[in-house]
Amino acid sequence: EDPAALPGPLHGKTVTVTAGGTREPLDPVRFLGNRSSGKQGAALARAALDAGARVRFIAAHMDVPAPDGVELTRVETALELREAVHAAAVDSDVLIMAAAVADFRPDTQSNTKIKKRDDGADPVITLVRNPDILAEAVQQRSKAAAGTARPALIVGFAAETGDGSADVLDYGRQKLKRKGCDLLVLNRVGTSLVFGQDSTEVTLLSPQDSESVPPPSYTGTKTDVAQRIIGRIEQELEAALP
Numbered sequence: 001e002d003p004a005a006l007p008g009p010l011h012g013k014t015v016t017v018t019a020g021g022t023r024e025p026l027d028p029v030r031f032l033g034n035r036s037s038g039k040q041g042a043a044l045a046r047a048a049l050d051a052g053a054r055v056r057f058i059a060a061h062m063d064v065p066a067p068d069g070v071e072l073t074r075v076e077t078a079l080e081l082r083e084a085v086h087a088a089a090v091d092s093d094v095l096i097m098a099a100a101v102a103d104f105r106p107d108t109q110s111n112t113k114i115k116k117r118d119d120g121a122d123p124v125i126t127l128v129r130n131p132d133i134l135a136e137a138v139q140q141r142s143k144a145a146a147g148t149a150r151p152a153l154i155v156g157f158a159a160e161t162g163d164g165s166a167d168v169l170d171y172g173r174q175k176l177k178r179k180g181c182d183l184l185v186l187n188r189v190g191t192s193l194v195f196g197q198d199s200t201e202v203t204l205l206s207p208q209d210s211e212s213v214p215p216p217s218y219t220g221t222k223t224d225v226a227q228r229i230i231g232r233i234e235q236e237l238e239a240a241l242p
């Protein structure tokens with residue numbers, strides 16, 4: 001490190017990043033999971049470190065290592081992720097929810113391995129909904145006294161395909177509204193796009209967007225895109241200063 005270097009734009013700020021995919025256990029050897037690689041979350045953590053932030057990194061299952069220099073918390077399930085996020089959020093300036101959180105978990109977890117039975121009574125898995133961690137963080141913040149509300153900036157992610165009833169941008173705008181976050185990073189996904197890939201295309205949506213101006217989109221490696229997102233976060237934090 002260059003001792004003469006100027007402090008980065010996020011010097012003095014704490015940024016919490018969640019990354020990877022949660023795993024919801026069925027029994028001691030099996031789980032329900034998803035294809036999140038954790039690459040985008042890791043790239044965001046690196047970009048935030050490069051900008052001078054203190055970074056708390058809450059990692060569910062990842063295909064890549066957590067970046068050096070973060071304060072690392074490992075989690076497995078959505079419920080564990082929720083606890084870690086709520087503990088970190090109260091003293092974070094920014095919360096970035098890049099993790100792929102399982103929407104559902106098996107309603108029960110067997111303490112012993114589920115075995116095939118000779119009578120043909122195959123198991124049925126009943127799923128229950130996981131809490132919406134992002135929406136909860138927004139709700140928690142809204143209860144805090146004015147001026148003390150943290151994190152100042154809450155960033156959500158959405159991966160959408162679009163379908164017959166709405167396109168990707170419509171779904172993104174609906175999700176931004178539903179979650180109540182300050183910024184939504186919208187990914188266009190197909191079966192071969194985004195998951196595990198190094199290159200990606202994102203659109204940044206904010207509640208202040210005007211309907212007539214197209215929201216900014218960036219294409220590039222996950223590292224390029226992460227730098228753009230962190231750049232936007234720097235701007236938003238500056239604009240939010242009293």
Ligand code: CTP
Pocket residue numbers: 078097098099100101102103130131132133134135155156157158159
């Ligand atoms: N998220 C969360 N808790 C959940 C599910 C999602 O905090 N239980 C967060 C994700 O980390 C992401 C954002 O919410 O930042 C959007 O996730 P997404 O799966 O796109 O949204 P859902 O509300 O689950 O909607 P969908 O039915 O489209 O999956």
Ligand code: CA
Pocket residue numbers: 101102103
């Ligand atoms: Ca979901």
